[in-house]
Amino acid sequence: MPPRTTRRPSMADVARRVGVSTQTISRYYSGQGYVSEETRVRIAAVVDELGYVPNRAAGSLRARRTGTIGVLNVGELNWGSAQILSGLSAAARASGQALLIAEVDPDQGAEEWREHARAAVDHFLAAPVDAIIVSTAMQGSEEVFAAARERVPVVNLSARPRSEDPERPLPSSVGYDATRHLLELGHRRVAHLVGPRTRNEALDREAGYLRAMAEAGLEPQVLEGATDWWAPSGAAAADRLDSIDFTAVFAGNDELALGFMSRLEGRGLRAPEDYSIVGVDDMPTAAFFSPPLTTIAIDFAQIGKLALEAAVQAIETGEHRPLPIAEQPLRIRASTAPLRFGQPVGHTASTTS
Amino acid sequence: MPPRTTRRPSMADVARRVGVSTQTISRYYSGQGYVSEETRVRIAAVVDELGYVPNRAAGSLRARRTGTIGVLNVGELNWGSAQILSGLSAAARASGQALLIAEVDPDQGAEEWREHARAAVDHFLAAPVDAIIVSTAMQGSEEVFAAARERVPVVNLSARPRSEDPERPLPSSVGYDATRHLLELGHRRVAHLVGPRTRNEALDREAGYLRAMAEAGLEPQVLEGATDWWAPSGAAAADRLDSIDFTAVFAGNDELALGFMSRLEGRGLRAPEDYSIVGVDDMPTAAFFSPPLTTIAIDFAQIGKLALEAAVQAIETGEHRPLPIAEQPLRIRASTAPLRFGQPVGHTASTTS
DNA sequence: TAGAGTGGTACGCGTAAGGGA
DNA sequence: TTCCCTTACGCGTACCACTCT
Numbered sequence: 173m174p175p176r177t178t179r180r181p182s183m184a185d186v187a188r189r190v191g192v193s194t195q196t197i198s199r200y201y202s203g204q205g206y207v208s209e210e211t212r213v214r215i216a217a218v219v220d221e222l223g224y225v226p227n228r229a230a231g232s233l234r235a236r237r238t239g240t241i242g243v244l245n246v247g248e249l250n251w252g253s254a255q256i257l258s259g260l261s262a263a264a265r266a267s268g269q270a271l272l273i274a275e276v277d278p279d280q281g282a283e284e285w286r287e288h289a290r291a292a293v294d295h296f297l298a299a300p301v302d303a304i305i306v307s308t309a310m311q312g313s314e315e316v317f318a319a320a321r322e323r324v325p326v327v328n329l330s331a332r333p334r335s336e337d338p339e340r341p342l343p344s345s346v347g348y349d350a351t352r353h354l355l356e357l358g359h360r361r362v363a364h365l366v367g368p369r370t371r372n373e374a375l376d377r378e379a380g381y382l383r384a385m386a387e388a389g390l391e392p393q394v395l396e397g398a399t400d401w402w403a404p405s406g407a408a409a410a411d412r413l414d415s416i417d418f419t420a421v422f423a424g425n426d427e428l429a430l431g432f433m434s435r436l437e438g439r440g441l442r443a444p445e446d447y448s449i450v451g452v453d454d455m456p457t458a459a460f461f462s463p464p465l466t467t468i469a470i471d472f473a474q475i476g477k478l479a480l481e482a483a484v485q486a487i488e489t490g491e492h493r494p495l496p497i498a499e500q501p502l503r504i505r506a507s508t509a510p511l512r513f514g515q516p517v518g519h520t521a522s523t524t525s
Numbered sequence: 526m527p528p529r530t531t532r533r534p535s536m537a538d539v540a541r542r543v544g545v546s547t548q549t550i551s552r553y554y555s556g557q558g559y560v561s562e563e564t565r566v567r568i569a570a571v572v573d574e575l576g577y578v579p580n581r582a583a584g585s586l587r588a589r590r591t592g593t594i595g596v597l598n599v600g601e602l603n604w605g606s607a608q609i610l611s612g613l614s615a616a617a618r619a620s621g622q623a624l625l626i627a628e629v630d631p632d633q634g635a636e637e638w639r640e641h642a643r644a645a646v647d648h649f650l651a652a653p654v655d656a657i658i659v660s661t662a663m664q665g666s667e668e669v670f671a672a673a674r675e676r677v678p679v680v681n682l683s684a685r686p687r688s689e690d691p692e693r694p695l696p697s698s699v700g701y702d703a704t705r706h707l708l709e710l711g712h713r714r715v716a717h718l719v720g721p722r723t724r725n726e727a728l729d730r731e732a733g734y735l736r737a738m739a740e741a742g743l744e745p746q747v748l749e750g751a752t753d754w755w756a757p758s759g760a761a762a763a764d765r766l767d768s769i770d771f772t773a774v775f776a777g778n779d780e781l782a783l784g785f786m787s788r789l790e791g792r793g794l795r796a797p798e799d800y801s802i803v804g805v806d807d808m809p810t811a812a813f814f815s816p817p818l819t820t821i822a823i824d825f826a827q828i829g830k831l832a833l834e835a836a837v838q839a840i841e842t843g844e845h846r847p848l849p850i851a852e853q854p855l856r857i858r859a860s861t862a863p864l865r866f867g868q869p870v871g872h873t874a875s876t877t878s
Numbered sequence: 879t880a881g882a883g884t885g886g887t888a889c890g891c892g893t894a895a896g897g898g899a
Numbered sequence: 900t901t902c903c904c905t906t907a908c909g910c911g912t913a914c915c916a917c918t919c920t
Contacts, residue, residue: 180653180676182910193885198912206883223672225650229582229591230910233890238582249611254602261628270648272593273626275614295623297578299593300533319576323533403813427810434813457780460756460787462815535891546904551893559902583891586909
């Protein structure tokens with residue numbers, strides 16, 4: 173049984189009541205062409221009276237544009253991706269676009285996630301949307317989005333900007349900067365708690381770390397074990413350590429750093445007395461950890477804004493320009509301190525194993 | 526200059542190529558009516574060959590349904606609302622719905638936010654959507670959504686379930702349970718760090734706290750100052766304390782608890798030795814705070830799932846049934862401990878003022 | 879002749895309804 | 900009952916023609 177019986181008012185209803193043709197109403201909304209001031213006022217009154225709202229679905233049939241952009245979030249909505257979404261939606265509102273969203277979980281088998289991603293993209297194309305924004309660099313993602321790219325512009329937030337010089341692949345200097353900070357504090361045994369290697373961001377940060385260590389002539393020490401970006405992964409990585417052979421750690425993000433710190437505290441080790449640690453993201457809680465976490469702030473909202481503008485640009489001109497990279501300032505807090513002689517971390521074998 | 530020239534294949538293109546009418550293709554997709562197995566196979570082949578995807582905008586014109594639901598998020602995307610969104614989108618995928626989202630910031634003046642909310646709703650109605658899901662209980666929100674309600678079902682996530690008995694208004698027992706936990710540990714001077722009073726959730730939790738205190742014959746102590754749900758608000762509330770006259774705190778959510786704990790630590794007070802503290806949400810980081818935070822877990826993903834199902838239900842039958850309330854288990858961690866005699870918190874006047 | 883202001887018609891892409899074999 | 904077709908829409912927009920200053 174259809175719950176709604178009263179038909180929604182159409183443009184024809186408005187036109188009839190005002191005493192003009194639908195064309196005039198259409199021009200009133202589009203801004204293209206002439207409508208006299210007097211007619212505008214009368215239209216506005218009738219629109220208000222009837223509660224008329226133009227039907228975008230109908231309009232998009234004839235016009236080529238739907239005013240809708242699909243956003244595919246790959247992975248759980250953590251602090252960063254939620255912020256990106258906020259940035260996207262603020263920018264979308266500013267430019268009058270609607271946002272269609274879908275989420276897919278990448279951690280459930282390569283074939284599974286590809287299937288879901290394909291379905292989500294088809295959902296977008298069915299809407300239809302004018303462009304698609306995705307945040308992923310999973311294996312095989314290009315294949316998934318290649319088909320969509322023939323229909324609409326696809327903006328990838330995680331696309332690694334390919335530099336011409338393979339030796340210096342990273343305009344994003346997050347990993348490098350974080351490691352440099354620790355080195356400048358005098359630390360020499362600096363480990364890196366690497367994020368999930370399925371994500372480009374994790375690979376970039378690792379590369380930055382390795383570059384900084386190589387430049388300093390130091391042996392890198394990569395701590396494995398994170399399968400996602402969440403705190404339990406950081407805790408698990410800490411649990412895998414038999415001995416602790418570093419005085420400083422650069423963690424792939426704040427969550428990992430938190431989980432890691434928490435487990436080391438269980439072993440009696442606290443930052444910054446016993447070791448220093450840096451995160452990435454500057455999530456709002458990071459400043460209130462115990463100790464407050466030194467981290468690299470990433471302006472996710474700005475990333476979202478830039479991505480949406482790039483999408484609109486691509487829709488309007490067909491031109492794909494690479495996403496600019498925002499500033500990524502280091503926020504120094506209490507979790508990092510200069511290396512002290514006799515710092516207890518060194519070969520403190522834990523009793524865990 | 527239009528960037529795309531090649532027209533997207535239409536249902537007519539598929540029909541022509543298969544050698545049937547568009548009706549047959551339509552039936553192939555809708556499942557209504559008969560299409561022979563042989564024809565199905567041929568259609569599938571052509572669909573695959575052309576990369577055809579049905580245009581939902583076109584279909585929704587004649588059919589009354591668009592298969593799209595608008596989701597209006599009020600406030601920043603914190604852990605909880607992001608999880609709700611995840612739950613919504615998972616359920617939406619399961620039922621074949623698309624999700625259109627918008628965000629509005631409620632903390633920018635009543636008139637401002639109402640204006641933005643109205644615009645967002647109009648955006649949804651323009652799409653058009655089959656239903657709208659909102660998460661708000663801001664003052665004046667009913668007025669904003671009343672107009673939309675005449676067009677489509679509106680599901681409000683934060684609508685306070687009105688009990689018949691005004692004496693026991695809260696099926697949601699979060700505030701009550703959290704306070705009871707502290708009382709059962711022997712605490713008598715239990716304070717409540719209240720969340721932003723513009724949100725129903727904050728009011729509900731405060732009411733639960735007040736009820737538990739009244740039942741125990743104890744004087745309530747409400748700590749004001751939180752203007753949002755984030756950690757800095759909790760820190761600000763702690764900074765406003767001249768003297769500390771409690772041995773336990775029930776914080777409106779985990780973020781507030783974290784900010785509060787952080788500032789008290791700055792004054793030399795740590796949980797659970799010096800005071801106990803409970804949060805709400807069980808965000809994934811809460812288990813890794815120092816100390817790990819006792820909190821009430823809220824299944825946000827489940828809330829999202831239920832809301833989407835309620836929306837679909839309302840679309841199909843016009844029936845609005847209230848949202849069921851999920852389990853809200855207490856997760857006991859290290860931030861709460863039994864009241865000890867001589868617990869140092871009592872009249873420890875701080876030197877801040 | 880140019881520009882303001884408006885209307886007529888065809889069309890975009892599917893679905894509902896109903897008929898025919 | 901199975902299978903398919905024809906016709907009439909749904910609601911705006913593109914395109915063009917028209918009038919009047």
